[in-house]
Amino acid sequence: MSTKIFIDGEAGTTGLQIRSRLDSRTDLEMIRLEGPARKDESARREAINESDIVILCLPDEAAREAVSLIARDHVRVIDASTAYRTAQGWVYGFPEMAPGQHRAIAAAQRVTNPGCYPTGAIALLRPLVEHGIVPKGWPVTVNAVSGYSGGGKSLIAAFEDPAASNHTTDNFRIYALGLGHKHIAEMQLYCDLHHPPLFAPSVGRFAQGMIVEVPLQLWALPGATGPDEIRDILEGAYRDSYFVEVASREETEALSSLDPERLNGTNRLKLFVFGNEELGQARLVALLDNLGKGASGQAVQNLNIMIGVDEATGL
Structure with missing residues (x-):
């Protein structure tokens, strides 16, 4: 069974780079919004809650808003903004930073991608x-x-x-x-x-x-x-x-x-x-x-760790 992924903000620099690294993956099911739907709150809410992992490539305030739209416990998050880099309850997504960091990312519901x-x-x-x-x-x-x-x-x-x-x-x-x-x-x-x-x-x-x-x-x-x-x-x-x-x-x-x-x-x-x-x-x-x-590659590495595949997949 494939993992459902939604990139909120995929039209930005980081989002495009992440998408290019994931497009050829057969183990993932990409959820996409086109045109005006990308900025429609109801469409984004549906996409976020339909996904297994949502990757946020948004400005800080928009990232906080996106997190507030999560209504289902199963939805996991990788946030590429600075909104949660030092926040309690979020795991810092630098797998090599310390012993045990890889395991913490693998088990996390909320991962904040490093700057x-x-x-x-x-x-x-x-x-x-x-x-x-x-x-x-x-x-x-x-x-x-x-x-x-x-x-x-x-x-x-x-x-x-x-x-x-x-x-x-x-x-x-x-x-x-x-x-x-x-x-x-x-x-x-x-x-x-x-x-x-x-x-x-x-x-x-x-x-x-x-x-x-x-x-x-x-x-x-x-x-x-x-x-x-x-x-x-x-x-x-x-x-x-x-x-x-x-x-x-x-x-x-x-x-x-x-x-x-x-x-x-x-x-x-x-x-x-x-x-x-x-x-x-x-x-x-x-x-x-x-x-x-420094951004999209690390997000994909964290995604791989979270879904339990080789961390170098697609990288």
């Missing part, structure tokens, strides 16, 4: 915090650059459509200059930090791809820590992971640059530890596709 930036930051930081390498009270900085698809239809139009009212010729821009960003809360919570990290996001003139970086002054950390020890901890944390990989010392030292588009079209997440022993410094870097492991 793209937090996926990289948490993957780098959480194991180091757990091992006491980075103290929970440490003043953490997270720098990042994403392709413009991460900003949705409006930002895509700004970079691609000369006729758009917000059209830009910028090749690179920083943003969130007020030092507030909707992803900071989940970074702090799931990295188990006492203070919000200083988050410095930016966007470049490329459609998708992402680099998330955590710089560390190793000489200032409480323990005597080097790049190799950090790499060993990360390798241990993700040794059995299908999608998360830690670059070897040899691979890392052979690199002179890193392309944020390198993993586009995949659900992979690759971690690098660039270090200078003499200076006592390190740059921890996560590379991923912001629309893959």
